[in-house]
Amino acid sequence: MDVEIKAMSIREFRATTCEQLRWVEDTGAQLWLQRRGRVGCAVVPFYQVKVLDTLLGRSTEQVVNGMQGEARLWAVAKRIQAAEERARVLRGEGVGGAVRSRMIARMLEEGYDPWEREGVRRSTRR
Numbered sequence: 001m002d003v004e005i006k007a008m009s010i011r012e013f014r015a016t017t018c019e020q021l022r023w024v025e026d027t028g029a030q031l032w033l034q035r036r037g038r039v040g041c042a043v044v045p046f047y048q049v050k051v052l053d054t055l056l057g058r059s060t061e062q063v064v065n066g067m068q069g070e071a072r073l074w075a076v077a078k079r080i081q082a083a084e085e086r087a088r089v090l091r092g093e094g095v096g097g098a099v100r101s102r103m104i105a106r107m108l109e110e111g112y113d114p115w116e117r118e119g120v121r122r123s124t125r126r
Contacts, residue, residue: 003048004029007039082115 006023010033013020024031024043031043053060085095089108094101107114 005032006030007032007034009034010040013043078115086115 004027006029008020008031013031013033020031021043023029024045028045028047030045030048032039033041033043050060053063085104086108088095089101089104095104104114
C-alpha cells in the first residue's frame with residue numbers, strides 16, 4: 001500500500017491549513033511539515049494514528065480518555081485560580097500587577113466576571 005507524502009514548510013502550511021487538512025482527510029495521504037528544511041512533524045489521517053497506537057501497544061481510546069481527564073483537571077484548576085484571584089481583588093490585594101488588578105476590580109464593579117470565557121455579566125442579586 002503506497003501512501004502519498006507531501007512535504008511543505010510550516011509557514012506554507014499555516015497559510016493553507018484548511019485546504020491541506022482536507023487533502024489529508026480526503027486522500028489518506030501524509031503531510032510532512034518542515035522547519036528550516038528538516039522534517040519535524042507530520043499530519044496523518046486518524047486511521048493511521050490508530051494503527052500506530054496498536055503497534056505501540058496502547059489504545060486510542062485510552063489516550064483520548066487520558067487527554068479528557070487532563071482537560072477536566074485543567075478546568076478545575078482554572079476555576080480555583082479564578083476564585084482565589086476574585087477573593088484577592090475583593091480584599092484589595094493585587095493580582096498580576098497594578099494595571100490588571102485595576103481592570104479586574106473595575107470589571108467586578110460593573111458586574112462582569114473577567115474569568116468567564118465570554119466576560120459574562122453576573123447577576124447582582126445574591
